[in-house]
Amino acid sequence: MIADDHPVVRKGLATFLETYDSIQVVAEAASGREALELYSAAKPDVVLMDLDMPDMDGVTATAHLRNLDPDSRIIILTSYKRDDQIRGALKAGAIGYLLKDIPAEELAKAIVDAAEGKPVLAPEVTRSLINAATVPNNADAEILSQRELEVLALMGKGLNNSQIAETLCISLSTVKFHVSNILWKLGAFTRTEAVTLAIKKGLIE
DSSP, X not given: XXXXXXXXXXXXXXXXXXXXXXOOOOOEESSHHHHXXXXXXXXXXXXXXXXXXXXXXXXXXXXXXHHXXXXXXXXXXXXXXXXXXXXXXXXXXXXXEEETTSOHHHHHHHHHHHHTTOOEEOHHHHHHHHHHHHSOOSTTTSOOOHHHHXXXXXXXXXXXXXXXXXXHTOOHHHHHHHHHHHHHHHTXXXXXXXXXXXXHTTSOO
């Protein structure tokens, strides 16, 4: 299944991939939310997921798909290679992270590898992960997104995940994903530790 908000990109990928006997495009989605809606019926072995999409971004959609089907194989296919996006996507459960300038033949091979459960990473992604292993995880190195700051502030007020979801009008699984990201970015093991660290760093009052 191809999930990308650009029709030309979707059609181009589908046309190319259909030239391979080992690959069949079973569905196309224009957003992360549509990918979730189509997944159960289409039952794809691999999902090519763009990052920047309306309605629901690729990282959030990946987290939802992994909750829906822990065996799902999702490759992020994007033009973006920021360290936080790479690690966020892999933390959400993506089996691969590739850039859209990848040669066509390499993309086809990556799809087959992913279907077999093999991780597929662009060289830039591998370098990012190596660099991350040598840099301490803290709020100075990883800037929280605006939504993560909102979730963190509500955590500081003692709200649980269900209450945060209701307050921000988002799903419970999305809240859990944000909380997980917050803990990871702050280098915290518990919600209480995350809130304490955030107060010390002046991220929340």
